[in-house]
Structures are given as structure tokens and as C-alpha cells.
Amino acid sequence: MQTSVPPWWARARVLAWLPAVLIAVGTFLDLASPPHVTLTPFYVAAPLLAAPVLRLWATTAYGVLATGTVAAQMHLRPEPGLGETAIKVVTVALISFLAVAINRIVARRDQRVATARGVAEAVQRAVVPEPPARVGALRVAARYRAAQRDTLIGGDLYAVRETPYGVRMLVGDVRGKGLAATEAVAVLLGAFREAAECEPRLAAVCERLETALVREQRARRTLDPVEGFATAVLVEVPPEPPLRVRLVNRGHPPPVVMGPGGCAHYLTTEPALPLGLGSLAPAPERTRTARFPAGSRLLLYTDGVSEARNAAGTFYDPVAGLDGQTLTDPAALLDLLVDGVVTHTGGALNDDMALLAVTHLPRHDSA
Incomplete structure (x- = not known):
């Protein structure tokens, strides 16, 4: 913040x-x-x-x-x-x-x-608390950067939970700002905390988020039943080796994975509608799996990063900004990324940014 x-x-x-x-x-x-x-x-x-x-x-x-x-x-x-x-x-x-x-x-x-x-x-921290610095075999860091200095309550969210099925993470972006966006954020985070602990499949966790958001849209007048949707990406790192990441993406910018040597690439999936709009085109959730060896790093972010433009109208590319970086500290990685976005835009941010970075610790460091 x-x-x-x-x-x-x-x-x-x-x-x-x-x-x-x-x-x-x-x-x-x-x-x-x-x-x-x-x-x-x-x-x-x-x-x-x-x-x-x-x-x-x-x-x-x-x-x-x-x-x-x-x-x-x-x-x-x-x-x-x-x-x-x-x-x-x-x-x-x-x-x-x-x-x-x-x-x-x-x-x-x-x-x-x-x-x-x-x-x-205080409200922002209460609704979207900072994750712990260490979760299982992962080191974790998060950042929230408001586009406007006097606007701290937005629709960006992140969460990390250690569950019986591994470490599960959520980064999302609710459409809009203000009270309605904050209510939707609270609904999604509450549903995620509950579903992440009891649903064995990551796709089922995503379905629970969809159900919770649609239910609250119907029950609360402040939540727009038509435009009150949210993009989100859910990631799971199983507890037992060989560690791999599982990913479900609902219309959100793709995560970035950096290998131990610094090579960065996107984790793309088949296109899917955001949360709250699943009834428009129902389809089975597509879960992607990718390698995540020791020393690898994972970056989740909202579109305030990927849609940040410079004076020429060029979008910021997180992969280009992180490719070749060998920083293992997730907090330092996020500082580097935020500085890159600010430099790219000349300080004129058009949207809030929520970022979550994790590093897979070697076995002897995670004990």
C-alpha cells in the first residue's frame, strides 16, 4: 500500500x-x-x-x-x-x-x-490483508499500488492459503471501485478461504467463487448483476515433489514464471469468461499444469501492470521487464517490477496494481 x-x-x-x-x-x-x-x-x-x-x-x-x-x-x-x-x-x-x-x-x-x-x-488492509512471508515451501511477497494517491480502496485483490492440497493463491480484479467493488472483493476472498480448504480440485474452488459472486449479485443491490464481474487467476502448488503449478484463469492476465536461470515466460490458458459471467457461456474449467522446480519464481498481477502505457501508447510487458532477472527475493522482484511500470508510464498510472510473487525454496531452505 x-x-x-x-x-x-x-x-x-x-x-x-x-x-x-x-x-x-x-x-x-x-x-x-x-x-x-x-x-x-x-x-x-x-x-x-x-x-x-x-x-x-x-x-x-x-x-x-x-x-x-x-x-x-x-x-x-x-x-x-x-x-x-x-x-x-x-x-x-x-x-x-x-x-x-x-x-x-x-x-x-x-x-x-x-x-x-x-x-x-485500514479498510483495504482489513479486506485484503498482507499474506505471510513464508507459506510452505514458498517465500511470498505482495504489493498494492493505487493509481490515484487519494484512492486506496479498489477492486484488486490477492490471497495465499496453505491447504491440505498445497499452497493455493488467488489474484483478481473486480470491475469498478468504491463500496461495490470492496463488497465484491470481500465476497470473493471469503469464498476462496473456505473453498481452498475443502475442495480437492482447483477447478472446484473456481466454481465456488463463481457461485458466491452470482449469489451475492442477486442478494445485494450494490453489486451490479450485469457488470459486476471479476477477472481472476487461481494457482495451486502441490505439497509433494516434483513441484508443479496448476492454474485456472478466468479472463485474467496470464501469470509469469521465471526459471532458476532467469528465463521468463507466460503461463497461458484457453480463454475463459470472468467470474460472474460463467452462465453466458458455460464450459468446463481448463486447468493447466507446468513445472515449478526449486529456485523458480511465479508472478501474479492485475491489468494495472499489463495495460500500463507509455507516452507512445505501448503496453508494458512483464516478461520483457523480468526476463533474465535472477532475484530470489520476491519482495525485491516486486520492487523491480513496480519501478519498471512507473518508469514506463512516467509515473502516470491509469489503474491500480496488485501483485503477488512467490519463490520456490530449495528443500534445505524450506525446512
């Missing part, structure tokens, strides 16, 4: 000194100009510029400095009329007071946003 960061112009150190520069430039020009030329805008701009981005004490200090500078200049260079002098000083003082009020309004707004963001993050 990524936290929000201020924009670049709010983080630039030069911004803290820009109001002082305005006051200094205004003072220099005021002293070099005829008495009838007014440069008051330089002084009122300083506290107004500080108000939305600097702290209260800095905004107040710039307001006092601007007002004091104008008052001192009026004392050193008396204007033709006392009334005009008083108007300039009072104007800068009132604008400085207004800047302090703006600073307090912005601070309270930021506090409310931070509180809402904290609640959203």
Missing part, C-alpha cells in the same frame, strides 16, 4: 525561500523607483504564496516580515500623503492575516484528507 506524497512543487526546497525573494525584490525595486510607483503586490504575494504550502509559523513570519518591510519603507521614504501610507501598510497587514486564515483552512482540509486516507488504508 502506497502512501500519498506531495507534488514536486510542494516538496521543492526553493519554495520555502520564494516568499523571501519576493519581499527582497519588492524592497529593491521600491527603493529604486519613484515614490509614486507602488510595488505592494510583491509584498502581499509573499504570505499568500506561503499559505497553502508552508507551516503556520512560516506563513505568519512572512506576513509580519512583509508588513514590517512596507512600514519601514514608508517611514524612511514618506509618501506625499499619510493616508496613502496607511492604506499600503493596512493592505499588506490584512492580506497577511488572510494568508494565515487560508493556511489554517488548508491545514484542516489536509488533516481530514489524511484521516480519510488512513481509514481507507
Whole structure:
């Protein structure tokens, strides 16, 4: 879960000194100009510029400095009329007071946003908790990256369970965002946790997810019975060697497998409709099996990765980004992938990203 960061112009150190520069430039020009030329805008701009981005004490200090500078200049260079002098000083003082009020309004707004963001993050972690770092013979890592800084609740999900039938994993993407997507995520994760423990076939687990989502679509008005579908991929790593991965894909981007030597390739399957739409074209679940020897790594992800585009409109290719990588730490692997997507898009993500990576530990490491 990524936290929000201020924009670049709010983080630039030069911004803290820009109001002082305005006051200094205004003072220099005021002293070099005829008495009838007014440069008051330089002084009122300083506290107004500080108000939305600097702290209260800095905004107040710039307001006092601007007002004091104008008052001192009026004392050193008396204007033709006392009334005009008083108007300039009072104007800068009132604008400085207004800047302090703006600073307090912005601070309270930021506090409310931070509180809402904290609640959203807590809800996200409660609905989609972080998986354990070690499950059976696998090391596990997960990442959730929101496309928008203030949007933390989305429809992306992941889960890992150690069951009597091996380690079972789920990565999915519910259409939409907000409360309806969160409810659908909770339904799918609840069904997965139950079905993964008791269904001997991975295809049967997928059928249970389909049934649960369709049932809740009919029972809850917030879940769209037509468009409330979810893409998902389920993976199973049996507990006994030789280890292989079993895969069921319901309209989701294909997982990526990296061998011990770093060679990466997609695990593709026959096309299938997403969860919630199975009744439109019912067909038996196709389970694919592939080798997964010690040292291999597996990446599951949502379409926020595979549909990330650069300025030229080119999609990001996870296989191209990971091919040749020999990192065995799944967390480092995900950091590398996220950095690659951010670099590819120039930081302009269009969709949330949920990623799950696992590494098959050698026998002596998994004991």
C-alpha cells in the first residue's frame, strides 16, 4: 500500500525561500523607483504564496516580515500623503492575516484528507490483508499500488492459503471501485478461504467463487448483476515433489514464471469468461499444469501492470521487464517490477496494481 506524497512543487526546497525573494525584490525595486510607483503586490504575494504550502509559523513570519518591510519603507521614504501610507501598510497587514486564515483552512482540509486516507488504508488492509512471508515451501511477497494517491480502496485483490492440497493463491480484479467493488472483493476472498480448504480440485474452488459472486449479485443491490464481474487467476502448488503449478484463469492476465536461470515466460490458458459471467457461456474449467522446480519464481498481477502505457501508447510487458532477472527475493522482484511500470508510464498510472510473487525454496531452505 502506497502512501500519498506531495507534488514536486510542494516538496521543492526553493519554495520555502520564494516568499523571501519576493519581499527582497519588492524592497529593491521600491527603493529604486519613484515614490509614486507602488510595488505592494510583491509584498502581499509573499504570505499568500506561503499559505497553502508552508507551516503556520512560516506563513505568519512572512506576513509580519512583509508588513514590517512596507512600514519601514514608508517611514524612511514618506509618501506625499499619510493616508496613502496607511492604506499600503493596512493592505499588506490584512492580506497577511488572510494568508494565515487560508493556511489554517488548508491545514484542516489536509488533516481530514489524511484521516480519510488512513481509514481507507485500514479498510483495504482489513479486506485484503498482507499474506505471510513464508507459506510452505514458498517465500511470498505482495504489493498494492493505487493509481490515484487519494484512492486506496479498489477492486484488486490477492490471497495465499496453505491447504491440505498445497499452497493455493488467488489474484483478481473486480470491475469498478468504491463500496461495490470492496463488497465484491470481500465476497470473493471469503469464498476462496473456505473453498481452498475443502475442495480437492482447483477447478472446484473456481466454481465456488463463481457461485458466491452470482449469489451475492442477486442478494445485494450494490453489486451490479450485469457488470459486476471479476477477472481472476487461481494457482495451486502441490505439497509433494516434483513441484508443479496448476492454474485456472478466468479472463485474467496470464501469470509469469521465471526459471532458476532467469528465463521468463507466460503461463497461458484457453480463454475463459470472468467470474460472474460463467452462465453466458458455460464450459468446463481448463486447468493447466507446468513445472515449478526449486529456485523458480511465479508472478501474479492485475491489468494495472499489463495495460500500463507509455507516452507512445505501448503496453508494458512483464516478461520483457523480468526476463533474465535472477532475484530470489520476491519482495525485491516486486520492487523491480513496480519501478519498471512507473518508469514506463512516467509515473502516470491509469489503474491500480496488485501483485503477488512467490519463490520456490530449495528443500534445505524450506525446512
